[in-house]
Amino acid sequence: MRTMVSKALADVKMEPFWPDRPDRPETLPPLTAPRKADLLVVGGGFTGLWAAIQARQAKPDCAVILIEKSSAASGASGRNGGVASTSVMHGLSNAARIFPKDIAALEVLGQENMRGFMQVIAENGIDCHAEWGGELNVAIEDSQIDSLREEHDLHLKYGHNAVFLDRDALAGHIRSPRYKAGVWTKDVAGTVHPALLAWGLKRLALTLGVEIYETTPLLSLEETAGKMRVTTPHGSVVADRVLLATNAFMAGHRHIKRRIVPIRDRVLATEPLSDAQMAAIGWGNRQGIYDMRTQMNYMRLTKDNRIIFGGRLAYAFNGDTSPDVDREHATYAPLAEAFFDTFPQLEGLAFSHAWSGAIDLSTRMAVHFQRYHGGKVVYAGGYSGFGVTASRFGARVALDILNGSTLPESRLEFATQLPSIVPPEPFRWLGAQITMNALDTADQKGGWRLPWLKFVSALGFPLH
Numbered sequence: 001m002r003t004m005v006s007k008a009l010a011d012v013k014m015e016p017f018w019p020d021r022p023d024r025p026e027t028l029p030p031l032t033a034p035r036k037a038d039l040l041v042v043g044g045g046f047t048g049l050w051a052a053i054q055a056r057q058a059k060p061d062c063a064v065i066l067i068e069k070s071s072a073a074s075g076a077s078g079r080n081g082g083v084a085s086t087s088v089m090h091g092l093s094n095a096a097r098i099f100p101k102d103i104a105a106l107e108v109l110g111q112e113n114m115r116g117f118m119q120v121i122a123e124n125g126i127d128c129h130a131e132w133g134g135e136l137n138v139a140i141e142d143s144q145i146d147s148l149r150e151e152h153d154l155h156l157k158y159g160h161n162a163v164f165l166d167r168d169a170l171a172g173h174i175r176s177p178r179y180k181a182g183v184w185t186k187d188v189a190g191t192v193h194p195a196l197l198a199w200g201l202k203r204l205a206l207t208l209g210v211e212i213y214e215t216t217p218l219l220s221l222e223e224t225a226g227k228m229r230v231t232t233p234h235g236s237v238v239a240d241r242v243l244l245a246t247n248a249f250m251a252g253h254r255h256i257k258r259r260i261v262p263i264r265d266r267v268l269a270t271e272p273l274s275d276a277q278m279a280a281i282g283w284g285n286r287q288g289i290y291d292m293r294t295q296m297n298y299m300r301l302t303k304d305n306r307i308i309f310g311g312r313l314a315y316a317f318n319g320d321t322s323p324d325v326d327r328e329h330a331t332y333a334p335l336a337e338a339f340f341d342t343f344p345q346l347e348g349l350a351f352s353h354a355w356s357g358a359i360d361l362s363t364r365m366a367v368h369f370q371r372y373h374g375g376k377v378v379y380a381g382g383y384s385g386f387g388v389t390a391s392r393f394g395a396r397v398a399l400d401i402l403n404g405s406t407l408p409e410s411r412l413e414f415a416t417q418l419p420s421i422v423p424p425e426p427f428r429w430l431g432a433q434i435t436m437n438a439l440d441t442a443d444q445k446g447g448w449r450l451p452w453l454k455f456v457s458a459l460g461f462p463l464h
């Protein structure tokens with residue numbers, strides 16, 4: 001296995017696959033003058049872009065400025081797996097865990113959000129390679145089949161078109177010797193090209209009259225005469241309201257990090273599969289797939305039939321989010337091993353790209369809203385690796401909170417309550433190291449690792 005993995009990684013580019021395209025848009029010029037706005041959005045990922053778009057659509061005379069420290073989609077939005085889901089709460093099981101009372105309302109909101117997401121893409125001609133093959137959750141151990149059945153029941157209860165697939169039926173959808181059973185949720189879920197989506201949203205925001213300044217980091221945020229002043233290296237913005245859409249980077253307020261743990265997640269892209277290789281895995285419906293390993297893997301196909309395969313988490317002291325830490329081939333070897341363990345029939349296939357991205361882990365595993373400066377500033381984040389479509393919803397609710405919480409959903413618990421505080425350093429780092437080790441080795445070694453993962457789950461992170 002070791003030789004196969006090092007051969008497969010030999011020529012890999014250490015950069016995200018998605019933005020590595022000739023049609024990558026130019027980075028827009030930075031802010032260089034003092035400006036005023038009704039709404040300032042900080043962060044040019046999905047949350048920030050959707051917020052800017054929805055603010056202008058709701059009120060075309062609202063002056064909206066968006067600042068981004070690098071370029072749109074340079075954060076998680078250009079680095080993710082691109083699996084698009086209907087749930088706005090990190091899946092139905094997680095919604096049942098965190099807000100059992102509101103689950104029906106949250107399901108309706110998720111479906112409305114997905115319809116709105118699809119409508120905006122279609123109406124504005126955003127070609128982001130969307131494919132609606134659904135989502136497939138697969139068990140890799142017999143012991144996981146019962147919880148898969150429970151998940152299936154939950155999906156049926158809330159009206160999803162979900163199918164339970166036993167081992168033989170599953171082999172008709174994807175062939176892996178590791179897969180024991182699966183639940184295929186067919187309705188409105190699938191995959192998108194995340195960078196094309198973000199760039200399309202950026203174009204739409206500009207068309208709607210949003211002023212966007214890239215290479216413009218927020219340096220400080222202060223209240224002055226009832227308004228908010230944001231300072232950047234070469235200019236400042238005075239705004240009535242500020243949305244901090246800074247995800248795992250947590251910029252804008254020093255308290256955000258109390259409830260967010262920035263975790264790096266790794267991803268590999270393969271070279272395009274040949275027809276024979278495609279036939280060998282039989283992935284005809286092209287679903288987004290999640291497996292149930294303790295170090296979960298997710299995967300999907302691209303338009304040119306590469307496999308995007310992700311899922312090795314890591315935490316650096318003080319939550320360092322720089323992907324530069326992840327530029328060593330060796331960092332990706334365990335993920336590559338998991339790939340060939342899943343698809344041994346693809347031996348000889350090479351990886352073209354390897355990268356990591358920052359995930360905003362929260363104990364709730366879903367978006368929450370932190371209010372600062374008497375509600376003039378809101379941070380929206382905590383999607384915990386499940387925000388491709390939920391970010392549109394997070395942006396909508398954040399805007400409503402900034403406008404005084406007039407929507408019924410802004411009064412549900414997910415919008416009014418906060419996830420738990422996570423202990424600070426060095427306990428955070430220590431806990432993360434033990435947890436990552438347990439996640440890496442629990443499937444093979446068991447022992448203390450399973451009780452530890454149960455303990456971490458009891459603290460609020462549902463790892464086991």
Ligand SMILES: Cc1cc2nc3c(=O)[nH]c(=O)nc-3n(C[C@H](O)[C@H](O)[C@H](O)COP(=O)(O)OP(=O)(O)OC[C@H]3O[C@@H](n4cnc5c(N)ncnc54)[C@H](O)[C@@H]3O)c2cc1C
Nearest residue numbers: 043045046047069075076077080081083218247357387388
């Ligand atoms: C590896 C990986 C795989 C994932 N896979 C999936 C998936 O398959 N499906 C799914 O639903 N979700 C997935 N996610 C999660 C999803 O990508 C995120 O939830 C979503 O992109 C969050 O968007 P965002 O705009 O909130 O954050 P980001 O895209 O991270 O945007 C935040 C932006 O803020 C900017 N910023 C930071 N600091 C400053 C500052 N001081 N001044 C100005 N700007 C600043 C950053 O540069 C960045 O562009 C994945 C995430 C990762 C990392």
